[in-house]
Amino acid sequence: MTTKPRTLRAWALLFLVLLYVGFLILAPIGALLRGAFREGLSAVWESLSATPFLQSLWLSVWIALLVVLVQAVLGSITAWVLIRHDFIGKSLLNSLLDIPFAVSPVVVGYMLLLLFGRNGILSPLLERLEIQVAFAVPGMFLATLFVSLPFMVREMLPVVAQLDRSQEFAAATLGAGSWTRFWKVIFPHIKTALIYGMTLTFARALGEFGAVLVIGGGVQGRTETATLYIFRSLDERQNIDAYVGAVVLGCLSIGIVLLADALKRRSTK
Amino acid sequence: MKNKNKLILTIIALSLILTACSTPDENDSEDQTTLILGAYTTPREAYGEIIPLFQAYWLARTGETVVFEESYLGSGAQSRAVVEGFEADVVALSLEADVNRIQNTGLITHDWKANDTGGIVTTSIVAFAVREGNPLGIADWDDLTRADLEILTPNPNTSGGAMWNILALYGAALRGQVAGVPGDDPEAASNFLREVLSNVSVMDKAARDSILNFEMGIGDLAITYENEILVGRASGQTYERVIPSSTILIENPIAVVDASVDKHGTREVAEAFVAFLFTPEAQEIFAQHGLRIVNEDVAIASVGEYPAVDDLFTVAYFGGWANIMTEIFSESGVYNNAMLNLPGDAQ
Amino acid sequence: MDLTLSQGRRKSGFSTWFLRIPAFLYIGSMILIPVLVILQDGLREGLSGLIHQITLPIARYAIGLTLWTSALMTLINTIMGLATAYVLVRYDFPGKRILNAIIDLPLAIPSLVTGVMLVMLYGPQTALGAFLAEKLSLQIIFASPGIILALLFISFPFVVRTIQPVLQNLDFAQEQAAHTLGAGEWTTFRRVVLPALAPALLNGALLSFSRAIGEFGAVVVVAGNIPFKTQTAAVYVLGAVESDNRLGASAISIVLLAASTVTMLIAHRLQKSWSRSQ
Numbered sequence: 001m002t003t004k005p006r007t008l009r010a011w012a013l014l015f016l017v018l019l020y021v022g023f024l025i026l027a028p029i030g031a032l033l034r035g036a037f038r039e040g041l042s043a044v045w046e047s048l049s050a051t052p053f054l055q056s057l058w059l060s061v062w063i064a065l066l067v068v069l070v071q072a073v074l075g076s077i078t079a080w081v082l083i084r085h086d087f088i089g090k091s092l093l094n095s096l097l098d099i100p101f102a103v104s105p106v107v108v109g110y111m112l113l114l115l116f117g118r119n120g121i122l123s124p125l126l127e128r129l130e131i132q133v134a135f136a137v138p139g140m141f142l143a144t145l146f147v148s149l150p151f152m153v154r155e156m157l158p159v160v161a162q163l164d165r166s167q168e169f170a171a172a173t174l175g176a177g178s179w180t181r182f183w184k185v186i187f188p189h190i191k192t193a194l195i196y197g198m199t200l201t202f203a204r205a206l207g208e209f210g211a212v213l214v215i216g217g218g219v220q221g222r223t224e225t226a227t228l229y230i231f232r233s234l235d236e237r238q239n240i241d242a243y244v245g246a247v248v249l250g251c252l253s254i255g256i257v258l259l260a261d262a263l264k265r266r267s268t269k
Numbered sequence: 270m271k272n273k274n275k276l277i278l279t280i281i282a283l284s285l286i287l288t289a290c291s292t293p294d295e296n297d298s299e300d301q302t303t304l305i306l307g308a309y310t311t312p313r314e315a316y317g318e319i320i321p322l323f324q325a326y327w328l329a330r331t332g333e334t335v336v337f338e339e340s341y342l343g344s345g346a347q348s349r350a351v352v353e354g355f356e357a358d359v360v361a362l363s364l365e366a367d368v369n370r371i372q373n374t375g376l377i378t379h380d381w382k383a384n385d386t387g388g389i390v391t392t393s394i395v396a397f398a399v400r401e402g403n404p405l406g407i408a409d410w411d412d413l414t415r416a417d418l419e420i421l422t423p424n425p426n427t428s429g430g431a432m433w434n435i436l437a438l439y440g441a442a443l444r445g446q447v448a449g450v451p452g453d454d455p456e457a458a459s460n461f462l463r464e465v466l467s468n469v470s471v472m473d474k475a476a477r478d479s480i481l482n483f484e485m486g487i488g489d490l491a492i493t494y495e496n497e498i499l500v501g502r503a504s505g506q507t508y509e510r511v512i513p514s515s516t517i518l519i520e521n522p523i524a525v526v527d528a529s530v531d532k533h534g535t536r537e538v539a540e541a542f543v544a545f546l547f548t549p550e551a552q553e554i555f556a557q558h559g560l561r562i563v564n565e566d567v568a569i570a571s572v573g574e575y576p577a578v579d580d581l582f583t584v585a586y587f588g589g590w591a592n593i594m595t596e597i598f599s600e601s602g603v604y605n606n607a608m609l610n611l612p613g614d615a616q
Numbered sequence: 617m618d619l620t621l622s623q624g625r626r627k628s629g630f631s632t633w634f635l636r637i638p639a640f641l642y643i644g645s646m647i648l649i650p651v652l653v654i655l656q657d658g659l660r661e662g663l664s665g666l667i668h669q670i671t672l673p674i675a676r677y678a679i680g681l682t683l684w685t686s687a688l689m690t691l692i693n694t695i696m697g698l699a700t701a702y703v704l705v706r707y708d709f710p711g712k713r714i715l716n717a718i719i720d721l722p723l724a725i726p727s728l729v730t731g732v733m734l735v736m737l738y739g740p741q742t743a744l745g746a747f748l749a750e751k752l753s754l755q756i757i758f759a760s761p762g763i764i765l766a767l768l769f770i771s772f773p774f775v776v777r778t779i780q781p782v783l784q785n786l787d788f789a790q791e792q793a794a795h796t797l798g799a800g801e802w803t804t805f806r807r808v809v810l811p812a813l814a815p816a817l818l819n820g821a822l823l824s825f826s827r828a829i830g831e832f833g834a835v836v837v838v839a840g841n842i843p844f845k846t847q848t849a850a851v852y853v854l855g856a857v858e859s860d861n862r863l864g865a866s867a868i869s870i871v872l873l874a875a876s877t878v879t880m881l882i883a884h885r886l887q888k889s890w891s892r893s894q
Contacts, residue, residue: 002705002706002707002708003706004708004709005707007800010707014707014709017696017699017703017715020699021700021715024768024772025721025722025769026718027737028769031736031742032732032733034736074642077639078638078642080639081635081636087636093640095877095880096647098880099647099651099880100647102827102829102830102876102877102880103872103876104831104832104872106851106853107850107853107869107873108650110865111651111654112650114657114866118353119353120354123354135354135356146646207724207725208726209728209832210832217350219338219339220339221338222338227726227728227833230728230732234837235341235478235481236313237501237504243732246726246728246729246733249726254721254725257720257724346858346859349858424855424859426861427859470845472841473841474841474854484741485735485739485740485741486740486745486746487740487758609673
């Protein structure tokens with residue numbers, strides 16, 4: 001039940017909140033936009049079309065897409081197993097899920113370095129297989145996968161929990177196989193949550209910085225994501241490049257999240 | 270609704286397939302090879318110009334295209350990255366000790382110091398960056414202990430440049446070149462170090478980060494490579510360079526990393542690149558980007574920009590890097606002791 | 617959101633393990649193994665080695681700084697998050713939809729970008745920054761206010777979004793009853809709404825605290841890296857990694873990991889007991 005603010009106090013509260021949000025969130029965004037466009041549109045275009053930037057953006061996007069794919073499948077399976085199955089260690093699994101959410105990204109990168117670095121635990125194995133994980137894209141993929149893990153699973157859990165099992169039983173008695181049951185009965189109900197989870201994961205993956213810095217090294221042309229490109233541009237006094245990159249990354253992520261919000265709203269109508 | 274969702278899913282699937290098919294990294298194919306350079310932060314502009322020149326040179330000489338992948342970090346951080354698994358073909362670092370670290374892990378197997386210059390490709394000196402017009406009238410080391418002076422210097426744990434700064438400071442004091450500090454007195458020199466360190470307001474992780482902070486308005490003075498100051502000025506900054514009466518000669522080594530070049534099959538081009546850096550052409554560019562150089566002919570030609578220093582010393586004064594690492598930068602060394610006992614610190 | 621994880625009654629069969637194995641492998645390899653690796657590395661020199669690293673003055677300061685800035689930020693965030701959620705749920709005003717959308721922005725913006733924005737707005741080279749420094753002696757960039765601002769930005773959605781649904785679903789009848797009994801809006805809020813919101817508030821607060829102590833991207837840009845002044849635990853770990861102080865890196869990482877895990881566990885426990893008492 002919403003009303004217009006009635007008392008002076010109510011108006012004051014509203015005003016305070018608007019002021020707070022404006023100062024905390026909008027002002028910095030405004031400053032960024034102003035900084036990006038300070039030297040005019042042609043400078044912005046130059047930054048946008050710079051090859052290293054596009055390369056880094058491409059790397060960020062495709063790592064993020066790959067992460068989304070893996071999370072969609074494995075995250076959903078994990079949510080399913082957590083709800084539908086009974087086993088020892090279930091609550092342990094559940095608590096483990098939240099760790100990536102709270103762990104500092106630098107710690108993530110360092111953990112991977114301990115595993116896959118030259119002196120790492122798995123390095124003899126990696127040498128034999130001639131795979132490079134640290135300071136290469138596979139390491140960055142793993143780091144990004146780690147940090148975005150909870151988003152998908154947590155998004156899927158409530159939806160899986162609320163599935164109406166009688167429909168599945170009905171389909172089973174009618175002779176439908178596992179796959180048909182999944183695709184025709186279950187999937188339509190989890191579809192929205194799945195897509196929402198995928199978009200959240202994508203946004204999170206796109207913006208990952210600390211972990212990929214430590215495990216990837218930011219080698220230009222090889223392990224430089226968009227975030228690392230921005231970081232490097234600041235170092236090179238190419239401020240416009242950095243700001244434009246930040247704006248692009250921000251817009252991309254915001255766009256994805258707004259899309260997710262719209263999808264969510266449409267499905268709950 | 271069903272069809273629209275199918276469409277969305279198809280788009281997602283297609284884009285995933287597309288991305289899986291097109292890998293973003295260049296594979297070595299015929300007539301193309303990739304060279305990975307791991308350097309410290311300061312010479313990035315210089316390499317930015319030299320690399321295209323080398324690429325043209327190499328193409329003309331062998332018909333092969335060389336693609337460069339560069340990484341610029343604090344010298345110590347870069348050195349450790351290589352040890353940790355970063356497969357740089359060539360390392361250009363700030364100090365010999367960082368190359369030695371890589372050598373000690375067996376990644377460098379040749380004697381990289383066996384050339385005319387002992388493996389040193391560029392030099393610089395430790396100097397001060399002060400605000401335009403030098404409003405505080407900074408002239409020499411003793412000015413650094415003034416109360417209320419805010420100094421910037423990087424963190425020696427990650428930055429090679431920081432180590433050079435500390436050595437210059439400590440060395441100048443030991444040599445009796447700092448007014449008010451008796452020479453040949455480690456105790457007095459340590460005290461001087463302590464006093465200056467207590468004026469340090471920001472200790473960033475690399476030389477470049479440090480000077481960028483200065484440019485943002487932090488601090489009154491930055492101890493840094495002369496090279497950083499000149500590069501900054503070339504890009505429009507208005508701070509000024511003050512050369513102290515006594516300072517250390519910064520010698521920057523370069524080396525091919527044997528393990529990497531053998532694994533990548535890039536030894537020939539890597540060695541050619543390193544050799545190229547000693548040619549007058551490349552050395553000119555280094556000089557234009559604020560580095561003093563080792564090629565004598567070019568050095569003479571650019572002397573106007575690089576005034577001589579009254580009392581210039583080198584790491585030899587300290588007995589070499591091995592001694593420096595144990596006596597000054599170890600956990601019980603001079604630097605750590607000074608940091609732990611800063612005067613007037615309520616830690 | 618009552619998630620009883622006890623729907624399972626699956627008997628073991630091939631198809632069960634078809635699903636379980638990927639799930640176990642996934643969580644096991646992605647989360648359990650890295651955590652174990654870091655525990656093992658931090659305890660390499662035994663518990664005493666770990667404690668030594670943690671009690672180094674520079675590490676102690678970093679941990680302390682992280683904890684107090686996160687705590688202060690959580691306090692502010694909880695209050696303002698509550699106010700924002702209240703305004704969004706209870707009031708009608710022009711621009712309400714926009715405000716609702718803005719809430720989610722910090723989730724979408726990469727943390728590095730947050731840091732860059734704050735430097736652009738408050739850096740010493742800006743008019744605002746110079747004004748604050750000179751007239752109010754308030755340094756934001758490269759000082760703790762900057763850290764707190766960055767953390768506030770990043771954690772803003774957590775409290776708001778945790779409270780909003782709860783506030784929305786509150787039994788309005790109770791509030792109406794209070795009104796008819798003559799209670800003003802503030803009294804109603806204090807006596808009826810707040811107690812009902814308490815669990816969600818606490819949950820949101822713990823969530824944002826947990827998120828804040830590990831924050832890196834924004835802090836590293838905004839705060840710089842001044843030991844004993846603006847070096848948070850996460851930034852300290854980066855320095856330790858880059859300077860080969862591996863034991864220090866692992867030790868502090870364990871502290872951070874423990875702190876966030878404990879916080880999340882408390883939040884879970886609270887959520888469970890709250891949903892049980894419903």
